[in-house]
Amino acid sequence: MNGSGIRDDRARRPVTLGLLHTSPVHVPVFDALRDAEHPGLGLRHHVVEDLLARARQKGPDAVASDVRAALVRAAGGGASAVLCTCSTIGGVAEAVGAGVGVPVVRVDRPMAAAAVAAGPRVVVLATVASTVGPTSALVQEEARRAGRDVSVRAEVVEGVWARFEAGDADGYAEGVARAVREVRDADAIVLAQASMAGAEELLPGGRVPVLSSPRPGLAAAAALASR
Known part of the structure; x- marks a missing residue:
């Protein structure tokens, strides 16, 4: 019960974290870490491989709008936060994260x-x-x-x-x-x-x-x- 006498079920809801990757090889790495250290945490992986290639070619700021769109997709499905696992675009992810609707964390x-x-x-x-x-x-x-x-x-x-x-x-x-x-x-x-x-x-x-x-x-x- 909360202070108003209404049952608060938030503690019972499964916590889901969205992850934005630029390579699929990161998916099993973070799944294994979750299993070992954060059991019960739901992970929602979103992989956009060409973000890194374009950021390397044009610079991270040039893909800011695409990074924001990818973060929004990673946050879908009830994620409470999004972790950007790519260091090249991590700063951009933080910068545009305010418009995503949930907190955005850069992995590094x-x-x-x-x-x-x-x-x-x-x-x-x-x-x-x-x-x-x-x-x-x-x-x-x-x-x-x-x-x-x-x-x-x-x-x-x-x-x-x-x-x-x-x-x-x-x-x-x-x-x-x-x-x-x-x-x-x-x-x-x-x-x-x-x-x-x-x-x-x-x-x-x-x-x-x-x-x-x-x-x-x-x-x-x-x-x-x-x-």
């Missing part, structure tokens, strides 16, 4: 906050150049929020994106892991794209944290959807 923001908390030297690794600018800017934004001075060094891992596009998940992960092992002078290493998270399994725990976005991004979006 919690990761960026964790990187800033780890120390002043942050290395951003990406496998497509279009992600470097948005992710580096996000880390700096989180640094300003935290009142910290942070230097960001960004590198593109050359030659491995073709493996991802060819469906060679193992080769892609190994290429990313190899690049991580070569990083020096860092307090945190950021894997800029959700697709890079598989490399973590190939890296032993060390002094420098290697951060990926799917797990903390899903947790933040799930918490927001449950409010």
